[in-house]
Amino acid sequence: MIAILDYRAGNLTSVERALKHLGFPCEVTDSHRKIQQAERIIFPGVGAAGKSMENLKNLGLDTLLRERLQAGIPIMGICVGLQVLFDYSEENNSTPCLGILPGAVHRFPEDLRSREGSLLKIPHMGWNEVRFVTAHPVFDGVPEGSAFYFVHSYYPRPAAEALVAGITDYGMEFCAAVARDNLVAMQFHPEKSGPPGLGILSRFCRWDGTAPRAD
Numbered sequence: 001m002i003a004i005l006d007y008r009a010g011n012l013t014s015v016e017r018a019l020k021h022l023g024f025p026c027e028v029t030d031s032h033r034k035i036q037q038a039e040r041i042i043f044p045g046v047g048a049a050g051k052s053m054e055n056l057k058n059l060g061l062d063t064l065l066r067e068r069l070q071a072g073i074p075i076m077g078i079c080v081g082l083q084v085l086f087d088y089s090e091e092n093n094s095t096p097c098l099g100i101l102p103g104a105v106h107r108f109p110e111d112l113r114s115r116e117g118s119l120l121k122i123p124h125m126g127w128n129e130v131r132f133v134t135a136h137p138v139f140d141g142v143p144e145g146s147a148f149y150f151v152h153s154y155y156p157r158p159a160a161e162a163l164v165a166g167i168t169d170y171g172m173e174f175c176a177a178v179a180r181d182n183l184v185a186m187q188f189h190p191e192k193s194g195p196p197g198l199g200i201l202s203r204f205c206r207w208d209g210t211a212p213r214a215d
Contacts, residue, residue, distance in 0.1 A: 002026040002205060003038035005065070007055045009045030009080060011189070015201075018191035022198060024205045030059050040074045040205060041065070043081035044191075046151065049105065050092030052080050062098060069100065069183060074209035076138075077185030082178065083156060085185055091154055101178065102159035112171040120171045123153040130176045130188065134165040137210070138184045138203045139177065146196035148176075148188035155187060182209030 004015050004026055012028045019026040019042075026042075027034065035041060043065065045052060056062040069075055077085055084097040089105035097105070112120045127147040132139045155174040158164055166177030166186065177186040184204065190197030 001034070001038050002040045002042060003035045004028045005035070005041060005043045005061060005081070006030040007045070007052065007059055007061050009047045009052060009055070011044055011046040011079070011191075014189075015042055015044045015078065015191045018198060018201055019205065022202050022205065024202075030061065032060065032064055035061075035064055035068065038068075038073070040076075040207075041068055042076045042078065042204075043185075044078035045080035047080055048091055049080065049084055049089035049095040049097060049154070052084050053095055053097060056084070056098075065098070066100065072182050072209055074204065074207050075183050076204050077183070078191070079152060079187060079189060082185035082187055083154060085178075085183075086156055086158070089154060100183070101163060101180065103157050103163070104159075105154045105156050107154050108171075114171055123151060124170050125151050127193075128168045128170055128176075128188075130166045130168050132166045132177065134179060136165055136179050136184065137207050138179070138200060139165060141199060141203065142196050148186075148190065148193040148197055150176075150188045152187060181211050 006028045083105045085100045086103045087099050089095045108122045129147050163178045164175045165179040168176040190200040
């Protein structure tokens, strides 16, 4: 069973529907027992970093997530579930986060412009190509030039370049996906990104958490 972490964030049912469409048993849950028994964990969410961290701590899911990660269980973070993996986020007057990955989450500049010079809207909302830069079982097989759906005003800036698995350009290049050991996470929403996104979810649900080979 795949546990979809219920920490009172938005968009959990969209992930559940996508997994059931793919034929993988899953449950949206905050039950520590069920999460401990799960073969894989998906940590999705739409919302603010401050409230997300408050809910995680109140439910005891911050500690549990670290424990399951250390135990080698494959874990996927999506959107806010990516952002709060880092040391802190600039959102909500600088929110201390889980500190699982080194780095921080920053707000897009208000004067962000396209390569042609036009002012870009914040939040970044819509379809953008992701360029995957690291060989990884979850991301391998994504057709070159595939676009994915984004909704966010903040973006991750990992402290270690080796963490970066995917890059997107929206007025500036930013990290759109990360990978380390049995953890993968992405800023975009695979559950809302058509066949390429469903492919990522399907490969994650079959992934054993083994780190990719170094070329």
